[in-house]
Amino acid sequence: MEEVVAERSNLGGVRHILLVLSGKGGVGKSTISTELALSLRHSGKKVGILDVDLCGPSIPRMFKVQDNDVHQCDAGWVPVFVDQEKSISLMSIGFLLEKPDDAVVWRGPKKNALIKQFVADVAWGELDFLIVDTPPGTSDEHISTVEALRPYKPLGAILVTTPQAVSVGDVRRELTFCKKTGLRVLGIVENMSGFVCPHCSECTNIFSKGGGEELAKHAGVPFLGSVPLDPQLSQSLEEGRDFIQEFPKSSAFPALTRIAQQILDGALQRSS
Amino acid sequence: MNLKMFLKEHRQKKPRVFQDACKISCTMKCETRREKQGSQMRAWCHSSCVCPDDSTDINHDAADIFVEEIFREELRRELTLNCPGTSSAQAGRAAACQGCPNQKLCAAGAAATDPAEAAELRERLRGVKHIVVVLSGKGGVGKSTFSALLAHGLAADESKQVALLDIDICGPSIPKMMGLEGEQVHQSGSGWSPVYVEENLGVMSVGFLLSSPDDAVIWRGPKKNGLIKQFLRDVDWGEVDYLIVDTPPGTSDEHLSIVQYLSASNIDGAVIITTPQEVSLQDVRKEINFCHKVKLPIIGVVENMSGFVCPNCKKESQIFPPTTGGAEKMCQNLNVSLLGKVPLDPQIGKSCDKGQSFLSEVPESPATSSYRNIIQRVQEYCDQHHFQEEKII
Ligand SMILES: Nc1ncnc2c1ncn2[C@@H]1O[C@H](COP(=O)(O)OP(=O)(O)OP(=O)(O)O)[C@@H](O)[C@H]1O
Ligand SMILES: Nc1ncnc2c1ncn2[C@@H]1O[C@H](COP(=O)(O)OP(=O)(O)O)[C@@H](O)[C@H]1O
Ligand SMILES: [Mg+2]
Ligand SMILES: [Mg+2]
Ligand SMILES: [Zn+2]
Ligand SMILES: [Zn+2]
Numbered sequence: 001m002e003e004v005v006a007e008r009s010n011l012g013g014v015r016h017i018l019l020v021l022s023g024k025g026g027v028g029k030s031t032i033s034t035e036l037a038l039s040l041r042h043s044g045k046k047v048g049i050l051d052v053d054l055c056g057p058s059i060p061r062m063f064k065v066q067d068n069d070v071h072q073c074d075a076g077w078v079p080v081f082v083d084q085e086k087s088i089s090l091m092s093i094g095f096l097l098e099k100p101d102d103a104v105v106w107r108g109p110k111k112n113a114l115i116k117q118f119v120a121d122v123a124w125g126e127l128d129f130l131i132v133d134t135p136p137g138t139s140d141e142h143i144s145t146v147e148a149l150r151p152y153k154p155l156g157a158i159l160v161t162t163p164q165a166v167s168v169g170d171v172r173r174e175l176t177f178c179k180k181t182g183l184r185v186l187g188i189v190e191n192m193s194g195f196v197c198p199h200c201s202e203c204t205n206i207f208s209k210g211g212g213e214e215l216a217k218h219a220g221v222p223f224l225g226s227v228p229l230d231p232q233l234s235q236s237l238e239e240g241r242d243f244i245q246e247f248p249k250s251s252a253f254p255a256l257t258r259i260a261q262q263i264l265d266g267a268l269q270r271s272s
Numbered sequence: 273m274n275l276k277m278f279l280k281e282h283r284q285k286k287p288r289v290f291q292d293a294c295k296i297s298c299t300m301k302c303e304t305r306r307e308k309q310g311s312q313m314r315a316w317c318h319s320s321c322v323c324p325d326d327s328t329d330i331n332h333d334a335a336d337i338f339v340e341e342i343f344r345e346e347l348r349r350e351l352t353l354n355c356p357g358t359s360s361a362q363a364g365r366a367a368a369c370q371g372c373p374n375q376k377l378c379a380a381g382a383a384a385t386d387p388a389e390a391a392e393l394r395e396r397l398r399g400v401k402h403i404v405v406v407l408s409g410k411g412g413v414g415k416s417t418f419s420a421l422l423a424h425g426l427a428a429d430e431s432k433q434v435a436l437l438d439i440d441i442c443g444p445s446i447p448k449m450m451g452l453e454g455e456q457v458h459q460s461g462s463g464w465s466p467v468y469v470e471e472n473l474g475v476m477s478v479g480f481l482l483s484s485p486d487d488a489v490i491w492r493g494p495k496k497n498g499l500i501k502q503f504l505r506d507v508d509w510g511e512v513d514y515l516i517v518d519t520p521p522g523t524s525d526e527h528l529s530i531v532q533y534l535s536a537s538n539i540d541g542a543v544i545i546t547t548p549q550e551v552s553l554q555d556v557r558k559e560i561n562f563c564h565k566v567k568l569p570i571i572g573v574v575e576n577m578s579g580f581v582c583p584n585c586k587k588e589s590q591i592f593p594p595t596t597g598g599a600e601k602m603c604q605n606l607n608v609s610l611l612g613k614v615p616l617d618p619q620i621g622k623s624c625d626k627g628q629s630f631l632s633e634v635p636e637s638p639a640t641s642s643y644r645n646i647i648q649r650v651q652e653y654c655d656q657h658h659f660q661e662e663k664i665i
Contacts, residue, residue, distance in 0.1 A: 023443050024412055055521070055522035055523045056411075061550065103523045104523060105524070105565060108494070111524070139490070140492045166448055172485055174488070180488065197585060197589065202584035205618060206580065238595040
């Protein structure tokens, strides 16, 4: 009984929860989670990211805080803050590992246990948005996360895909997952669509183009935009820099800020 | 054969030894309960039964919660006390294990396979000469692409029989990449038969068991493990020179299970795929540690999507920049071999989407020759491996 109360209080100050999902790996879930958090901060919001990718956590490195530790306080685990103002806070298994290369060789039940702990025991404090970054697929982590968050009525899920059919196919299955678990789909993002050569400005569709938009139309869910392949974006993520602050002229910037704007509008609509 | 039938079949098989221990209707829970009564913690290591409901596993929390309670404790130990975990070779032997109530159990090898089960699988796979597992900690790096091309490449020699097994249960890409979407698995007297691309190239994937491309397999671990075991035990693979296993990203149920189930059948080794950037390498290092942990030999690493040459101006861009030295540096540091680098080539994605072999679609390109070299190195490694084994016998 006590636990239930504690759960309430730890996520009680969080206004909106959204999940970033994809059936496919490497399509940019963590990238979109990171840039969305940065964009929302830019709009003056307080944001948390919960990284439930237990075997391949990317979030700590994308914010260059991979050497930080999680501390305990009375209310639970203290998330890792990215900046002095504490405008972005993170929780990831990456902060709990002794050595960064340690493999988390866990079967489902153990992963589920940690996810429940993450949902119940992290002292987020007051947040406008909590973004949940997930591993690819429709398995233990996803079921457990959705289950554990259900009492807090998440705003919905953003689905990320790359344009090619192999990836779109996996995202179709993810849509079914959302339907079955009653999770609202906020929209689909097509990532890595097109690459503009920095030498000659010719655009090549390395992973083809349009698959995500087509899927959104087919499934009757909003299309949030196409983010091009942008070497400046991958470089800033490698170095843990604030892309939104530093590269407003880059090719991925407009699409990324537009996604954030649509999320803000959606949240506003729901609040009113 | 489709998923419904698979599950129905399981329902018929259900009455197992544990039945009386359980009042819940599913075998998976039975096993869990049984394990609890023996106050053991390894329910999940062995629970390979499949819930006979439908493809959605969401409501089975009653059993999960109990397993999770046990694991909270183990988790605490692992995170705070350096417990090596049940899957480690150090299980029960590390300093942190002193005084742990489960020490004896862990030391006895909680993660080991039931010997009778291993023997059964070994018998089934007797006709398989070489097994190569394709792994990566990171998603979307090209595991399935490589597995498919490795299968095509090896099968180019008509005297060789090649099998491709896709154990990515939640995101199977192999049917599409092999041009087999919509195909079904057929049942014969000797088990399920694989779907054949060519006479000497058979494929098995959960994709063949789904009735629509929108079907999601929303399964927790034990059920996935059950299906993987079934793929090994109930598929009539016949005489096979190379069995290639495509995996999902990560180091979890599927990976542990395949290594465990094949432990008696001698895996030649793993090919690990990565892309050049650190975000990907950091996961791949974990995968290499996983291989060490479970004693899976590493054939080598492939760096995929390494550089892009603009078709217009022919200049190269690093879309996924090797900011920490790429796979090359990592391989040096960890003392594993680098099998080769494959550039980003838009044609690869197109061929995959069309279900055709890139190697024969575009026989002359830097990516093709790179793939060919790598395939040859894998083949040489396997021959060598085989040779060594003969010497031991
Ligand atoms: N639009 C883009 N332009 C350039 N690089 C990108 C873009 N989107 C993502 N990337 C790069 O692609 C790689 C994979 O992205 P990311 O790690 O976010 O994928 P993911 O879906 O979270 O993968 P996983 O399933 O493994 O967690 C990263 O190195 C990232 O920097
Ligand atoms: N070298 C490459 N150049 C261009 N596209 C590639 C290359 N390697 C893989 N791809 C594409 O990248 C996508 C992801 O590859 P896939 O094999 O499905 O990854 P995984 O199995 O690791 O998730 C596929 O669409 C594939 O066609
Ligand atoms: Mg990620
Ligand atoms: Mg794959
Ligand atoms: Zn039962
Ligand atoms: Zn160019």
